Amino acid sequence: MSSLSAWIVGQEGTEAGRELALALALFAAFTHALFGALQKGRHDPWMSRAAIDLSYGIMAAPVALFLVPWPEPHMWLIFAIVWVIHVGYKLSQAAAYTAGAYTVVYPVVRGSGPIFTVIGAYLLFGEIFTPLQWLGIAVLTSGIFGLAAYNLRHVTLDRHRLPMALGLAVLTGGFVALYTTYDAYGIRATADPFTFLAWFFFIDGFFMPIYVWLTRRSRPLPPLGPLAARGIAGAVVAFASFGxxxxxxRLDKVGEAAVLRETSTVFAALIGWLLLGERVGPRRLALMALIAAGAVIVELGG
Known part of the structure; x- marks a missing residue:
């Protein structure tokens, strides 16, 4: 793993590193949409999230403790702040998925994050977007919110809960911007990027299982076999997506990577159609094309 770390660090600031960052951001978009669908699927979203977190915490433990270099002393405060941010994100996300339909909640979560992330990247890293890239952000976010509005119009189940679901979705989007920016700061603060990744998953993996056990233990447990399978699958997807x-x-601009990841909304709509049985008509296809066009403009504008 040390040789892979050295290779990745060697790509920082190069054209090859920029191209690799583009590929990683788009891969993260697909896997993040898949992760959201796994959490929103047949099981209670709280139980699903607890199973996923417990799985990746256990899987990351031996890597963090025995395979990667230990974190430098200054990293422990960073990990503490990262943990608090992600706790807020996961609580708001699970609550949003409980209150509203996946195809309504997910686009709002993703659409409310990019602008705040770009602003945070400017304040923390001094990143500046060109006017053409700002146009791309406007196109992308208009497509995302247009998709959310279209989905909202056609939702027939639990419409009385939609205002609360949308409010929770916006709150979750704020946490997305916060963790994207601060996690980028954290992974740049250590010499070995895999040290941050392994310890992040190890530290992050045990809050939700404990929280769910304390707050929902009076409820009947779902079948443990399917729940464990979902947890393991979600853990693998989480490693791929967040990693x-x-x-x-770390390889390129935080703001650009964050914006490109929001093409996950396109993948989420396709997953909702193919796996969850939700309809995708010509209007939604046009809005998804708008999201993709915005991402292309952002990339070309850089």
Missing amino acids: AILLAT
């Missing part, structure tokens, strides 16, 4: 986007933010 890819964090490496992308």
Whole structure:
């Protein structure tokens, strides 16, 4: 792993590194949409998230403790702040998925994040977007919110809960911007990027299982076999998704990687159609094309 770390660090600031960051951000978009669908699927979203977190915490433990270099002393405060941010994100996300339909909640979560992330990247890393890239952000976010509005119009189940679901979705989007920016700071603060990734998953993996056990233990448990399978699958997807986007933010601009990841909304709509039985008509296809066009403009504008 040390040789892979050295290779990745060697790509920082190069054209090859920029191209790798682009590929990683798009891969993160697909896997993040898949991760959201796994959490929103047949099981209670709280139980699903707890199973996923417990799985990746256990899987990351031996890597963090025995395979990667230990974190430098200054990293422990960073990990503490990262943990608090992700706790807020996961609580708001699970609550949003409980309150509203996946195809309504997910686009709002993703659409409310990019602008705040770009602003945070400017304040923390001094990144500046060109006017053409700002146009791309406007195109992408208009497509995302247009998709959310279209989905909202056609939702017939639990419409009385939609205002609360949308409010929770916006709150979750704020946490997305916060963790994207601060996680990028964290992975840049250590010499070995895999040290941050392994310890992040190890530290992050045990809050939700404990929280769910304390707050929902009076409820009947779902079948443990399917829940465990979902947890393991979600853990693998989480490693791929969060690992890819964090490496992308180390290799290139945080803001660009964050915006490109929001093409996950396109993948989420396709997953909703193919796996969850939700309809995708010509209007939604046009809005998804708008999201993709915005991402292309952002990339070309850089």
